[in-house]
Amino acid sequence: MERRDFGRLGQISALTLGGGGLGGVWGSTDRGEAVATVHAALDAGITMLDVAPSYGDDYEAERVIGDALRSSSHPDAQVTSKVQVHDVPPGGDFAGLIGRSLEGSLTRLGRDHLDLFLLHTQLLPRDGSASAAGTIHWDSYRDAVIPAFEHLRETGKIRAWGITAVGHPQTTLDALQSSPRPDAAQIIVNPLDMNGDMWIYPDVAPRNDELIDVASAHGIPILAIRAVAAGSLTDNLDRNLPPTHPAAKDFAEAAPFRKLAADLGTSAAVLAHRYALSVPGVSSVILGVKNRRELTECLQAEAEGPLPAEVLTAIHALPGSRRTQG
Numbered sequence: 001m002e003r004r005d006f007g008r009l010g011q012i013s014a015l016t017l018g019g020g021g022l023g024g025v026w027g028s029t030d031r032g033e034a035v036a037t038v039h040a041a042l043d044a045g046i047t048m049l050d051v052a053p054s055y056g057d058d059y060e061a062e063r064v065i066g067d068a069l070r071s072s073s074h075p076d077a078q079v080t081s082k083v084q085v086h087d088v089p090p091g092g093d094f095a096g097l098i099g100r101s102l103e104g105s106l107t108r109l110g111r112d113h114l115d116l117f118l119l120h121t122q123l124l125p126r127d128g129s130a131s132a133a134g135t136i137h138w139d140s141y142r143d144a145v146i147p148a149f150e151h152l153r154e155t156g157k158i159r160a161w162g163i164t165a166v167g168h169p170q171t172t173l174d175a176l177q178s179s180p181r182p183d184a185a186q187i188i189v190n191p192l193d194m195n196g197d198m199w200i201y202p203d204v205a206p207r208n209d210e211l212i213d214v215a216s217a218h219g220i221p222i223l224a225i226r227a228v229a230a231g232s233l234t235d236n237l238d239r240n241l242p243p244t245h246p247a248a249k250d251f252a253e254a255a256p257f258r259k260l261a262a263d264l265g266t267s268a269a270v271l272a273h274r275y276a277l278s279v280p281g282v283s284s285v286i287l288g289v290k291n292r293r294e295l296t297e298c299l300q301a302e303a304e305g306p307l308p309a310e311v312l313t314a315i316h317a318l319p320g321s322r323r324t325q326g
Helices: 030-041 059-070 094-109 138-156 167-179 208-215 245-252 255-263 268-278 292-304 308-315
Strands: 002-004 012-015 015-018 048-051 078-083 117-118 161-164 184-188 221-225 282-287
Touching: 002 282, 012 015, 012 282, 015 030, 015 292, 030 292, 059 078, 059 094, 094 117, 094 138, 117 138, 117 184, 117 208, 138 161, 138 167, 184 208, 208 221, 255 268, 255 308, 268 282, 268 292, 268 308, 282 292, 282 308
Parallel strands: 015 048, 015 282, 048 078, 078 117, 117 161, 161 184, 184 221, 221 282
Antiparallel strands: 002 012
16 A cells, blocks of 8 residues: 655655544444454555544444554554544643543553554634534634644654644634644545534635645644545435434435546545545545444555546536636
8 A cells, every 4th residue: 555754754655544443433343344344454454543532432443453453464553543632611621631641542452552643622712703513713723722732742652743724714724824733633625515414603604725735835734634524425325314413415416426437447435535545635544434344445545546537527627616716
């Protein structure tokens, strides 16, 4: 598998195995199949595993990775996990919360450090024009979260820290441009710029392309997330959702994308993953697979390589593509 540069962490595989599917977030699976999927991913050359305490009931994704690594012949696998820290409602001891979350993750994973530790909380607009539960203000991020992360890196509990860059666009751009900058950023990357049921600012347009450009300009490695937009850019949604659910709405709007994939003789998921792998600046694409069958499809996408120019042009001409949104 192709290796790409990833800043402080050296080189990592072009695909990263995510924990959402392993934890049952994207449809049902079981512990045995999830652990087998981790082993298959490592055997295929995937070098990074990305989880979070919130992925699945009772920290299931972290428990899956812990079980898999204890029985793995790949001791050098790198592991990412996350922490949710918010001050809406008002928070308190940020450093203590971050430290306790990290220790819990390390215990479940069976490790003494994380390779990458991410803030998994959306940043609010700095002008106070919006607020939502489970979010964080700029001042709390700058004055409390960053110093806590920097301390953990200095003491060897983590090797690098980063952010999930899906908060308010301008504030998130500020985070990427202000020193100290994150060592990595997870950014939404998919053909139709669908936010995969993560967007909480209905009156604000996403600026994912700009986030990619700014991160790249500052040398911040990018982990692409939502490559298939929470399942909306696949041939069939793999879980029952009401038609009003954001992912179900996106799935309906993605019909032209599925037709293009069929015309090209491939699946929508393969085409979407190849697209994300083709975006300049992306170091690795995080997979949301929950079993070995889905993993095989993603490995096929990586093996087929970046998309040719004419296919990218066809995707950018589709209704809903960000390139047709101006």
